[in-house]
Amino acid sequence: MARVNIKELHGNKKFRNGSFDTPITPSSCRAAGSSSSSRPSCTSKKEPDPVTRLVNELIRDLSPTNEGSSSWVNPKEGTSSRPSCSGQQALDPVARLVDLELEGYWDIGDPDVLCNKCGAMLWYLERVRKDRNTLHPTFSLCCSDGKITLPLLKQPPQLLLDLLSRRHPLSNHFIDNIRTYNIMFSFTSMGGKIDNSVNQGRGPYTFRMGGQNVHRIGSLLPPDRKTPKFCQLYIYDTEEEVQNRKNAHSPNNPERYNDDLICLLQRMIDAENILAMRFRMARDRLSDDIERDVSIRLISRRETDGRTYNRPTASEVAVLIEGDIGNAVEKRDIIIEKESGELQRISELHPLYLALQYPLLFPHGENGWRSGILHSEASLNKSKKKKPRNQVTMREWLAFHLQDRSPFLQSLILLLAAKLLQQFIVDGYMMVESQRLSFLCHNQGLLRVETYKNLANAVDRGETEPSSAGSRIFMSSSVLQSDGYTIEIMRFVSKRGLRPEDRPDILSRVFKMKLAELMKDRHICGRVIGGTYTIEFQKRGLPHGHILIFLHRDDKFPEAANVDKIISAEIPDPDENPLLYALVKENMIHGPCGKDFPTCPCMVASKCSRNFPKRCIESTTVDDDRYPVYKRREKGFTVVKSGRKLGNEWVVPYNVQLLLKYRAHIIKCRMV
Structure with missing residues (x-):
């Protein structure tokens, strides 16, 4: 069998004093097979901070080996090794394929390096300073090296966890149709155009959406006694709720979906979701007197610290109003009237924007991103800028939650949602781009658009009429327009019972x-x-x-x-x-x-x-x-x-x- 000289492949510049760059984590020393003065030694290991110690203990309790952590694959040599400080090696066959056919392959290993600020598990190659080895790498992908401090998602109801972990008899059916089951219980509709043509033929499933994506919500009751949809299903004709949910979202083939599973999910959401509780309360009021003028106000203001709390109380989420609404309504509050016949657009800035659309990902009705969440106090104190940006952005909020952490620290349902995760990521990307485009649209003065050449040329040509020049919005260069899996990916998803897509x-x-x-x-x-x-x-x-x-x-x-x-x-x-x-x-x-x-x-x-x-x-x-x-x-x-x-x-x-x-x-x- 042919051998590949890795040293010749990389070139001498890839070596430091005759050895490869080697990742070292806070939980163990990771040698590359030869000593180097540029790498920290085992004796220089610092005592990990409390967060690191806690997560290391949890990982050690869950580990099938005595060492307490998964094996690491030397990314440069393609060999599985985790030498301890005493020189003894421990191999984890689950985490590494020990096979001669992997000789020469550049294996980056598993994401088993702990961020000691937020507990995320990442690859060592994703550290901030890639030009040096360190016992304590820092990462910007998850929490921007401690700048982002957010509450982790609460553990889901046991039914949902069993379904997504494939421990329930209906797990396979549920995961294959998870997008449909989610929309059955969604309070809002999506306005983008979903392109299913890309999934024709062979290949992995892909969620593609075009156009402008907006979330809309209707009235409490359907107009003219039409078929109820979305939030109306929580109030109107609840005696036939299971059949109504199937007919609303799969009128051509309603029997494709399991009635027992819909009943189980319905009871779970009624018991856990704070939004569903408010809509059920409105149902009870209307069932007593159908002539009552009842409406629901979804509140946008939050008084609690977004760095600590993400599960709102009943009074923070919604208010049931009878009669006149009054003047206490704020700009982004959503008023759901009894019978309006109109759809309202939900602002991406509303804290319940995601919870209303994804009841299976946020089963407790948790707050999503909202404006005013500050960076951590430590990061603000260390900033040397005169006016540092001190608030968490949408992108930072999404990046924080799309990280693998210990199941004892954070709910895993978001990352186990398969097709629904794809939809969530696309939706989140559109939220970020919508916010950025809105900033460009409303801050043209900051961009000094009057100095752009095209506008100057239009004035020089005498095109001073708005009808000829039009209303032009200039975009910065960062706004983009977008028209076999490796061994590491297959190893990662196989451990979690997922597919690469x-x-x-x-x-x-x-x-x-x-x-x-x-x-x-x-x-x-x-x-x-x-x-x-x-x-x-x-x-x-x-x-x-x-x-x-x-x-x-x-x-x-x-x-x-x-x-x-x-x-x-x-x-x-x-x-x-x-x-x-x-x-x-x-x-x-x-x-x-x-x-x-x-x-x-x-x-x-x-x-x-x-x-x-x-x-x-x-x-x-x-x-x-x-x-x-x-x-x-x-x-x-x-x-x-x-x-x-x-x-x-x-x-x-x-x-x-x-x-x-x-x-x-x-x-x-x-x-x-």
Whole structure:
């Protein structure tokens, strides 16, 4: 079996005094196999703070080994090791695949490094200072190194936890249809257009939404005795509530959903959700006298500290009003009248914006993000700015809660919600972008838009009428417009009983770490004088990067034959290198496509849009557009995919060292 010299692959600059950079956590010393004066030693370990000690004890109690924490995989050497200070090694076979086929693979390990500020578990490679090793790494991804202090989500009802943990007989049915069950009990509707066409055919599930997403809420009773929907289902005709919920959200196939499960969820929400309690109270008032003028006021103001409390009291959430509403209504308060026939838009700034839409993710009716949540006192005292930003943003609130923590510290239902988590992340992203665009719209003076060239040109041309110039809003450059899983991802989700597409946040984080390492490996082609990359997301939501590098003039390839030193477009010998053969078969074979496979994604007008199969030639050449035409010999080795034997003409060009290191689809196709 072929071996990859990792030291040669990284280059000498990747080493510090003859050893790799090695992550070290507060709970244990993590050596890379050789000593280095640049790394802290075991004797320099500091006493962890109280939060670290508490979480370490919880992890140790849950661990199947005596050591008390999962094993770590050396990201540079690809070997599983957790040496203790005494020199004894302990291996965790659950956390690490000890297999010769992983030799040479750059494994980043598991997210088992503890943030000692908020208790989140992250990868060591996600630390703030990546240029140094430390016993106490700091992280900005979760809590901005202690700046964000928020109350953790409360533990869910046992029924919901059993359903999401696959300990209930109806778990599989519930998880497969979790979005529908959530909308059955949702108080508000979503206004965006959901695109389901992307989920046709093979591939992971993807939640895609277009247009402007708004949450709306109707009146307490349906107008003209129409079919009740959303919040009206808590009040109108509750004797047939189960059937009404199925008919409202699945009129074509209501029997697809389980009546017993709907009853169980209904009783759980009635008993736990403070919003549902208020709507049931309105139902009781109207059942006594249908002529009563009853309305509900959802309060936006919160008097408690958002850094400590997130579960509001009954008086903070809603007020049941009979008769005249009065003048005590604030700007963002929501008044739900008895029969208005109109829909009201819920502001993204309202604390109940998420709880009204996601009763299964916030079963207690917890507060979401709201304005006025301050940063921690410690961070404000350390700030050296004259006027530091001292409030938690929507993005920071979402990033804080989308982190894995011990189940003793935080509810896990948000991260176990599978398809509903995808919808929540998309909804949260739209909330953040809506807030940013609103700021740009209402703060044009701060952007000094009058100095922009286009407006000046319009004035110079005499276009002073609003009808010709229009109402223009300028956007900063940070506003974007957006049109096989690694071993680490599979290991992460398998431990939690999930599928890779159930955790899109983990997919993106692992991809970012791999991409950062790949940019360091750009010197594999020679001396690099410049480079850039851009990240795109495929139709199924999987990220991929386009990298452009510029080589030093002395390291460019003046002859086409030199390209063969770094790029191959042939199937390797399965006897000499079975690992490389398997990787090429898995990652670097196109199709098959053609007339026998008309539904292949690359087929356009009955032809392959990637021009496969390629022409076989004996040596590499360069065409007129400076694209290399790679060597593909006719007599070579073959692979079998989809029952069809494929040769070199179906191989996507690859670099041997990068393919062995990353086990991913990495190609090079342009000479600059």
